[in-house]
Amino acid sequence: MSLSKKRKVGAECRVFQEKWSSSYLFTEVNVKAVCLVCSQHVAVLKEYNLRRHYVSLHADKYDNFQGQRRREKVNELLAGLKKQQSVFTHSRDISDAAVKASYLIANEIALALKPFSEGEFVKTCMMKASEIVCPEKRQAFANISLTRNTVADRISDLSADLDSQEKQKVKSFIAFSVAIDEGTDITDVAQLAIFIRGVDDTLTVTEEFVDLVPMTDTTTAADIFTALVGALDRVGVDWSAVSLATDGAPSMIGKKAGVVKKFRDKVQSANGGHDFWTFHCILHQEALCCKSLKMDNVMKVVIQTVNFIRSRSLNHRQFDSLLREKDHIYGLPYHTEVRWLSRGAELRCFFDLREEIEQFMEEKGEPVLEFHSTEWMQDLAFMVDVTEHLNNLNKQLQGRNKVATQYYDSIRSFKLKLLLWETQLAGDDAAHFPCLKNVCTIQSVADMKRFKDKITGLLLEFE
Structure with missing residues (x-):
């Protein structure tokens, strides 16, 4: 036989034939011949191998089955094998x-x-x-x-898988930016949060949380920089960074030894001195603008009153009992400076529950005299309204996958609102300040021009 004419598998009888089921009690499973009696399979699909297996192991028992009985026995064995496979x-x-x-x-x-x-x-x-x-x-x-x-174990596996996906995604970035923020948790451990936003060659933008690095010792610029570089090296960045956003703290933006300076030097040494931008987080800037609206005469009384009610367990229980009697379903929340939206929530609840608070404080022999001051009540109402507006702006600025133009549009529209409110308050119109309008209607006294200066100062801060 010449080399050009090779023997085919079919010519060697290596294709399973239906007659072997009846003759040797075999069937085909996944291109293998499997014995219906003992479930063993032969290595090579040849009739000789099947016949040898049958004769040596099963012929004595099954040669007695002939004709119709043998066909029924084959069907019975086939059904048993299928049932076993299904199990x-x-x-x-x-x-x-x-x-x-x-x-x-x-x-x-x-x-x-x-x-x-x-x-x-x-x-x-x-x-x-x-x-x-x-x-x-x-x-x-x-x-x-x-x-x-x-x-x-499951959570560890999921975490490892997410980490692997993040590393694969980072490898595709042609440029990326980083945002960091350092704060302290309830156990007094400083935590450095690191976020990355990158773009690949298809202009697909990916924004991900990289790491939360606990800093158990000092939090100098050198410590923060070391933690930042370690986290980025862990995910395999190629140092094609184009910007860094921080909270604007001195340790972050120091010109000689700040985190920004160290990070810029590292990036530019890796990319050949390309441009590198730094930004003050726009959410943090908005929060700082809000702090310019001090009105300490209002906040001092509110905080002292809330602390008197909340810090003592007996007072807290009794006040909650009073609220339940009057069908109120919420109480007074605390305010903390690091939670920017908490001031608005506390002021709103304080204003809504002012009658109950006044009654309770008088029963406790600690009356809040400011409740009887027309000017202070108007200040309280104005603070409630303006902090709600500021909180709404803050929420608009939050969220994933936003670009600079969206932030710019939100801030610009809010500045236009401030201009409108400035004009309206100058004309004793509190259309956009419902709490202030309500108080002025009840008191039949409207002196809104002094709030116009507050709006003007806020507008200057946003400018």
Whole structure:
């Protein structure tokens, strides 16, 4: 035989033939000949191999079956094999589904910031529900592993996968910018939050949280810079950074040894001295503008009154009881400087509950005399309205995947509103200040021109 004419598989009888099922009790599974009796398969699909297996192992028992009886026996064995295969397939499907469900529940536990042990509680609830809703599926729910260690492992796997995806995405960046913010948590540990926004060669913009680095010792510019570089090196950046946004603190923007100066030098040494921009976070700038609207005469009284009610457990319980009697469903929140939106929430609740607060404070022998001052009540109402406007602006500036033009549009439109309010208040018109308008209507006294200066000062800050 010449080399050009090779023998084909079919010529070697290596294609399974239907007659072998009846003759040798074999069937084809995944291109392999499998014995219907013992479920073994032969290495090479040849009739000789099948016949040898049958003769040596099963001929004594099954040669007695001939004709119709043999066909029925073959069908019986085929049915048994299919049933066995379906059991294994179903078991594998259940196992895969249980593992997937375990990952999904672990992900929800992580997103909700719940302890790992919550998985066992969730499984207990599922088992109770399955006994009532679908008792035939009870075993499927029981197969879901949600022990504390399993949940911890699942969350670690998910975290590693997200980290891997982030590194792959960062490798595709042709340029990126970084934003950092350093703050202190409730355990007095400084935490450095690092965000990155990059663009690839298809102009697809990706914005991701990189890391939250705990800084247990000092928080000098050198410490922050070291933590920042370490986090970016971990995700594999190529130092094609074009900008850095900070909170504007001296340690961040110092001209000689600030974080910005160190970061710029590193980036420009890597990219050949290309342009590098630095920005003061626009949200932080907006918060600083809000602080220019001091009105300490209002905030001092509000904070002192709220602290008197909230800081003493007996006062707090009694005040909540008074609110329930009057069908109020919320109480007084605390205000803290680092939570910029909390001032508006505290002022709003204080204004809405002013009658109950006045009554309670008089019963406690600590009357708030300012409640009887027309001018102070107007100041309070004005502060409630203007802080709500400022909080709404702050919320507009928040969010992912925004570009500079959107921030600019929000600030510009707010400045136009300030110009409008300045003109209206100069004419004793409080159309956009409902609380102030309400107080002035009740008191039949309208002196709104003095609030015009407050708006003017706020406008200057935004300029």
